Amino acid sequence: MIEREVANGRLLRQLRFIKEIDGLKDVWRQTYRVDGSRRENDAEHTWEIMIMAVTLYEYAPPGTSLFHALKMLLFHDLVELYAGDTFAYDADSHRDKNERESRAAERVFSLLPKDQHETFRRLWQEYEDADTASGQFARCMDKLQPFLHNIHSRGGTWKQHGIRRQQVLERHRDWMDQIPALGELVEKLSHAAVKEGFLLE
Numbered sequence: 001m002i003e004r005e006v007a008n009g010r011l012l013r014q015l016r017f018i019k020e021i022d023g024l025k026d027v028w029r030q031t032y033r034v035d036g037s038r039r040e041n042d043a044e045h046t047w048e049i050m051i052m053a054v055t056l057y058e059y060a061p062p063g064t065s066l067f068h069a070l071k072m073l074l075f076h077d078l079v080e081l082y083a084g085d086t087f088a089y090d091a092d093s094h095r096d097k098n099e100r101e102s103r104a105a106e107r108v109f110s111l112l113p114k115d116q117h118e119t120f121r122r123l124w125q126e127y128e129d130a131d132t133a134s135g136q137f138a139r140c141m142d143k144l145q146p147f148l149h150n151i152h153s154r155g156g157t158w159k160q161h162g163i164r165r166q167q168v169l170e171r172h173r174d175w176m177d178q179i180p181a182l183g184e185l186v187e188k189l190s191h192a193a194v195k196e197g198f199l200l201e
Contacts, residue, residue, distance in 0.1 A: 010113050017111040020081065027080045030087045031145075034152035042077050042085065049073050049141040056141070059181045063133035072127040072138040075120050079104035088146065088171055089163055098128075130174060140175040140182060147172065151189050155198030164200040165190050 027042040040048075050073050057066050082104035086093045109121045126132060130139040147168070150156040157163070168190050169176075176183030193199035 013111060013113050014116070017108075020108065020111055021078055023081050024078065027077075027085055029085045029146075030157045031149050032153045032156040034149050036153040036156060040149075042080050045145065046074065046077055049145050052145060053137065053141045056182065057137075059179055060137040061133040061178045064137045065134050068134040069138045069141075072123050072135065073141060075123050076127040076138065076142065078108050079124070082107055087157075087161075088143075089157075089161060089167055101128075133178075136175050136178045140179050143172055143175065144182060144186070147186060147189075150199075151193060154196070155193070158193075158199050162200060165194050168199065 024046070025041050025043040028039050029042060029045055031040050031045070032038065033040055050070055053066065053069055053073060057064070060066070060069070079101040083097075083100040086097045086101075105121055105124050109117045109124070111117075112120065126135050127138050127142075130136050146157075150158050158168070169186070172183070172186050176186060190199060194201050
């Protein structure tokens with residue numbers, strides 16, 4: 001690694017981390033682009049949910065820090081470098097998801113100096129726990145994005161996997177009450193998707 005010749009220990013670890021996370025561009029998600037042309041990758045997903053968070057911040061629960069939520073969104077999917085993308089509606093792959101992703105979090109964040117390792121790992125865990133206002137908002141953005149992609153692509157992965165409206169609502173139930181305007185949006189759009197024939201009742 002050429003950086004070893006010019007960088008000190010701390011900077012070298014940071015550069016290695018930055019190089020490693022470039023792999024997120026090669027982690028393909030189940031979600032299709034809104035035009036239905038292809039599946040998106042994790043890097044594209046991360047970029048989009050951060051734009052969404054800035055755009056939709058006015059709907060965030062009281063006490064939400066936009067900056068803190070953005071940091072969670074920035075780091076939450078890095079675990080998929082090693083754990084891969086887990087399809088939201090695949091019950092079997094969710095059985096060991098927490099364990100796989102926790103191991104992956106330790107692996108990716110341990111590339112960093114100790115202080116950053118601990119800080120970024122805590123951000124990832126706060127997103128997973130979703131027990132703060134900022135964590136709830138970050139979770140909402142992460143789940144709302146593929147929902148909107150399925151709406152715009154007229155079913156996308158819903159049609160491909162025979163997903164029902166109740167499954168979609170269950171997927172979003174953990175944040176809908178805390179962010180009512182966006183929760184109502186999910187209720188109404190999922191109902192319209194059933195009427196349009198690209199989401200099963």
